[in-house]
Amino acid sequence: MLKLALIVLIILAIFTIQTQKMRHAVVYLGAFSLTISFVYLLYNAPDVAIAEAIIGSTLSTILYLVALQKYKIFTVYYCLSEEEFKDQSHLTTEHLQFNKLLDKYCAKQELEPQIIYTVDNVDTIKAHHQYALIVLNESSHITIWGHPENYKLDSIIAFFDSEIHFKIPIEFIKVEEVIE
């Protein structure tokens, strides 16, 4: 039994290092902790086994998962014209309302929004920058481009549909993946 558990430990350790996705590595690490607490139990150390099972496989796993969740940065580009950039005339009530809604969405999904105001064209941003969303704010109309790898786009659309009192029509465009 002990030898079997030790072999499982080595296999889990190799899996932890070799996986591509961080999330899988965290889960393998939790399984590793659980197995090593069983090994402690076989070595007649139940005290250490309880502490390892609680701290190693529960607390630290959840802390790592939350950290991974927080690490994801959600980059939002606002496209403005040069006059808007100078005299700040884009800060209308609708725009502020939209900002508040976006912040609410990010807080709900536990994303870290990183908002950048640019005067660049939409196409240049699409070609040269890492982005999750591009927002083009015209009067009485908002256009949003979503990155092809942005898997949150559907939930964003659902979120803005559910906010009924937000009057301005929003057009969502899913950018097609460019094949090189």
Add this chain to the structure above:
Amino acid sequence: MNDHSDLISKTLPITYPFVLLFGIYIVVNGHVTPGGGFQGGAVIASILILKYLIDPSVETSLKKIRTIEKLALLLIFLFPLGFLLTFIHLQFPMFNCSYLILMNLLISIKVACGMSIIFIRFVFYETR
């Protein structure tokens, strides 16, 4: 974790009392069976994680927990001094068992508060 799941939010609150009972059992029986203040405190602290899994938007205030933790630390310093320096453990040996249980309880409160503070600070306040 990010989406609010009905299944989790309805089933996990049932486990609250059992987790609490298990933690108290580990603490109170710490001097005869495996376990003790640290392990029981860690079990009790995991209630906070359950609460976070059920509803991530609810924030808990740090100030109260900090005060309780400091109070527990003060008592942990004071009780052994008062118990050992007055030689009660030699005159009345039957108090030794209750002394151990009391110290385990104090340590468990301290550990639970400390782990809760770590978790709350990390989850609600730290951003990158």
